[in-house]
Amino acid sequence: MMRTFYNQMWARAHAEGKRISPFVVVICFRLFLLSTLTIMATGPAQAATANVAVAANFRGVLAEIARLFMQHSGHEIVISSGSTGKLYTQIRYGAPYDVFLAADQTRPAALIRQGVAVAGSRFTYARGKLVLYSRDAGLTDRLAHKLKQGHWTRLAMANPLIAPYGRAGQQVIEKITDLRFDHLVAKGRILQADNITQAYQFAMTGHADMAFVALSQVKTGEGGDYWIIPETHYDPVLQDAVLLRRGAENPAATAFLEYLKDERTRSLIRGYGYEMVGQDRTVTEN
Numbered sequence: 001m002m003r004t005f006y007n008q009m010w011a012r013a014h015a016e017g018k019r020i021s022p023f024v025v026v027i028c029f030r031l032f033l034l035s036t037l038t039i040m041a042t043g044p045a046q047a048a049t050a051n052v053a054v055a056a057n058f059r060g061v062l063a064e065i066a067r068l069f070m071q072h073s074g075h076e077i078v079i080s081s082g083s084t085g086k087l088y089t090q091i092r093y094g095a096p097y098d099v100f101l102a103a104d105q106t107r108p109a110a111l112i113r114q115g116v117a118v119a120g121s122r123f124t125y126a127r128g129k130l131v132l133y134s135r136d137a138g139l140t141d142r143l144a145h146k147l148k149q150g151h152w153t154r155l156a157m158a159n160p161l162i163a164p165y166g167r168a169g170q171q172v173i174e175k176i177t178d179l180r181f182d183h184l185v186a187k188g189r190i191l192q193a194d195n196i197t198q199a200y201q202f203a204m205t206g207h208a209d210m211a212f213v214a215l216s217q218v219k220t221g222e223g224g225d226y227w228i229i230p231e232t233h234y235d236p237v238l239q240d241a242v243l244l245r246r247g248a249e250n251p252a253a254t255a256f257l258e259y260l261k262d263e264r265t266r267s268l269i270r271g272y273g274y275e276m277v278g279q280d281r282t283v284t285e286n
Contacts, residue, residue: 048252049076051096053087055103055239056158056195057128057165057214061272062101068268069259075252083195085162091116091244098247099256101239103128104164108242121243125260126274128237129215130168135204135224143210143227148177155184156191156199156208165196168234169212175233215273238277 054062059081066077080087080097088107091097092114100117102108105124111117132143139146146152158166170181184190191208193199196217203211204224218226241260247253259265266276 046251047074047076048250049078050098050247050250050252050256051078051080052099052101052256053091053095053097054079054081054101055084055087055164056081056197057103057216058101058126058239059197060220061216061269061274065260065265065268066256068265069256072259073252073255075255077252077256081195081197083158083163083166085159086194096246098244098250098253099241100244101125101241102164103237103239105238105240108240111242111244116245118243118245118248121257122240123257123261124238124277125241126239126269127277128165128239129231129273129275130165130172130229130234130237131213131215131218131226132172132210132229133200133203133213133218133224133226134210135206137223137225139225140227143225144176146210147173147227150177150179152189152209154189154191154208156193156202156211158196158199158212159192159194163195164237164239165212165214166192166199168237171234172212172229219273239274 052062052066059079062079062081066079070076082090084103084107087095087097087100088102088111091100091111100108100111105122108117108122112119112122132147134143147155157169160166160170173179173181173184181190185192191199191202193202196213199208199211200213200217200221202208203213204221213226215226215228218224241257243253243257270276
């Protein structure tokens with residue numbers, strides 16, 4: 001390699017009618033070698049991998065965002081999804097996640113108080129919408145009536161104790177019907193799922209007549225019908241993101257959270273049926 005470098009320099013100097021010192025050749029070669037090694041060392045090292053834990057309702061949206069982010073940045077995103085409550089428990093017990101995209105505000109805030117997440121990193125990335133879904137088409141105008149009158153055998157929903165959308169579904173039942181939620185559970189009329197994705201599958205496969213799911217799920221699904229439930233019937237489903245301590249020094253994790261705030265990403269999220277909460281999305285900790 002050194003000989004080739006010397007011959008190239010000598011040929012260039014000879015063509016220009018100049019003389020070149022062997023000492024200069026050695027210095028130039030060392031600088032060339034140093035710059036080459038620097039490029040080799042820093043190029044791949046700039047790419048990193050972030051493990052993102054995401055609430056089940058946002059799994060499909062995140063897959064699209066992650067694909068675009070990886071094309072844009074060169075970083076890699078590994079996605080794990082589940083109910084917000086179960087992911088929170090996993091994180092508390094040391095699961096190797098760098099970023100947490102919850103379906104509520106309570107658990108990201110708790111992780112910050114517990115020192116598991118980075119203070120000042122929490123922000124609301126979406127406001128979710130709850131719908132009542134049936135795989136039977138043509139029921140849009142009748143789904144609300146069927147729910148209010150109790151004209152159904154089994155209703156699927158995520159477990160309210162671990163899933164914010166499940167809690168929202170329980171609030172709807174308690175607000176617009178005369179039915180007692182605990183009685184419905186005891187009678188087997190409520191089919192509680194581990195997460196909102198499973199609740200959707202129960203309704204799609206006919207294991208339940210209807211299901212409380214996220215608008216984003218039915219917008220990308222096939223078949224069936226749904227009723228967009230007025231937001232006055234349940235508490236706002238504000239979904240917060242937070243940087244976990246494990247990802248504090250991970251360039252992929254920090255870059256991904258910034259990408260999530262980008263207006264183009266926000267526009268994509270809106271397209272899936274979510275609402276934004278304004279330009280100032282950072283949440284102030286008490």
